[in-house]
Amino acid sequence: MSEMAIAADIGGSHVEFGIVREDRVLIAGTIEVRKASVKAVLPQLEAGIRTLLSKPDIAQHEIAGVALGICAIADGTGPVLAANGKYEDAVGFDFARWSENNFGLPCRVENDARLALLGEQFAGAAKGYDDAVLVTLGTGIGGAVMLGGRLLQSRGHRAGGVAGHLGVKWNGRTCGCGNRGCAEAEASTSVLDAICRELKDFSKSTLATATEAIDFHRLFDAADAGDALAQEVLDRCIGVWSALAVTLIHAYDPQIIVFGGGVMRRHEAILPRIREYVSRHAWAEPGSVKIVPAALGSSAALLGALPLLRRRP
Numbered sequence: 001m002s003e004m005a006i007a008a009d010i011g012g013s014h015v016e017f018g019i020v021r022e023d024r025v026l027i028a029g030t031i032e033v034r035k036a037s038v039k040a041v042l043p044q045l046e047a048g049i050r051t052l053l054s055k056p057d058i059a060q061h062e063i064a065g066v067a068l069g070i071c072a073i074a075d076g077t078g079p080v081l082a083a084n085g086k087y088e089d090a091v092g093f094d095f096a097r098w099s100e101n102n103f104g105l106p107c108r109v110e111n112d113a114r115l116a117l118l119g120e121q122f123a124g125a126a127k128g129y130d131d132a133v134l135v136t137l138g139t140g141i142g143g144a145v146m147l148g149g150r151l152l153q154s155r156g157h158r159a160g161g162v163a164g165h166l167g168v169k170w171n172g173r174t175c176g177c178g179n180r181g182c183a184e185a186e187a188s189t190s191v192l193d194a195i196c197r198e199l200k201d202f203s204k205s206t207l208a209t210a211t212e213a214i215d216f217h218r219l220f221d222a223a224d225a226g227d228a229l230a231q232e233v234l235d236r237c238i239g240v241w242s243a244l245a246v247t248l249i250h251a252y253d254p255q256i257i258v259f260g261g262g263v264m265r266r267h268e269a270i271l272p273r274i275r276e277y278v279s280r281h282a283w284a285e286p287g288s289v290k291i292v293p294a295a296l297g298s299s300a301a302l303l304g305a306l307p308l309l310r311r312r313p
Contacts, residue, residue: 003064006049006103007305009112009298010070012036012086012139016298017045019052019063020306023123025299027052036086038093046102053103066099066107067305069115071142075157076110076308085176108308111161113142114151116260116294118304121146124295125258133163133254134294137241137263140164141184145252150311152252160252164188168243187240189215189263196233205229216263238270242277249282249289260294267293 004026008017011033018028029048033041053060072083072090080090099107110118117126117134126132130149136142143163145152152160164184165177172181173191185191193213196202206227207214216237222230245257259271275291282289296303 003306004059004062005064005305005309006052006066006105007302008045008049008066008068009115009301010038010041010045010068010087011112012071015041015045016302017048017052018299018302019058020302021062022306023303025302026058027055028299028302038087038090042098049103063103063105064306065105065309066103067115067308068095068107068109069112069301069304070109071112071140073157073161074109074111076114076151076153076311077108080109081157106309110304110308111142111144111157112301113163114144114161115304115308116296116300117144117146117258118151118307119296119300119302120258120260120294120304121149122307123303124300125292126256129255129290131253131255133160133248133252133257135163135241135244135248135257135259136261137188137259138261139189141188141244142261143248145248145254147252163244163248166244166247166251168240168247183240183244187237192216192219192233192237195236196229199229199232201229216266220266220269238273239277241270242274242281245274245278245291246282249278249284253284254289256290256292258292258294260297260300264293 004019004021007020008015014033015031019026031044072087073081083091095107095109099105113134113136120126121132132146134144141164145160165182167181168183168186169181173185174180175182175185196207196214202208206222219230219234223234271291
């Protein structure tokens, strides 16, 4: 009989949660995050999970455990080790006790991008590949690396998981991590508004009329309408993501790079240019590295639940 799991992806703006059976999400829900704190979010998550468990077609005795993805550094077995401005109270929190007390189930906690890569390799775009890299483009830039069919693991639990903090410009913008010129500091949603407004011709752009922070949806719309400044910024961002792809190829020699995150709603305008850049600049055999969009969307981390629970500590 196939197993089920409770899964949750705890992000900065919302929490996706659900019950999965093998490679299918049986039922799911979403929680809006008003404060990135586990003390604020977990009571809502508990209530949401209990609602799902009450459904008549959910056989609770088949549930193997609880798997949580969170935008922080975790060791994949229990504790969260470090956070970068979000969910600081997750560090040292006893998720195993929380899960046992509320659901009578074992619990594992993993970085959200690493859990998503497990999902994509189990049931999505990276299925069939043992050496894979995931890059998520959104508010920040996340990443995960799998080599030989296992998530890359290091003593400090950062190996392969800080793609957004690889340098692409040695004298670039200061990043929240303390480095300069990180990919996240040069081409993520969190800095996009500032990058646009710092350009000297910003006042001539249609983006100057924006009353809210400029995001990639607005940037693409403006570029599609012929806005020169929007196209300049978009070219810059694609250039950063392309340079990041080459760095990841040189560092990890993957068979495939999967790009995910909200920005990939426009993957047809982004990935061909990244592939072309990689073909010119990466030290790799032509066509040896596939560059593809994520297949599972917001379900990726949820579908990484059973692979995480089955993984040996």
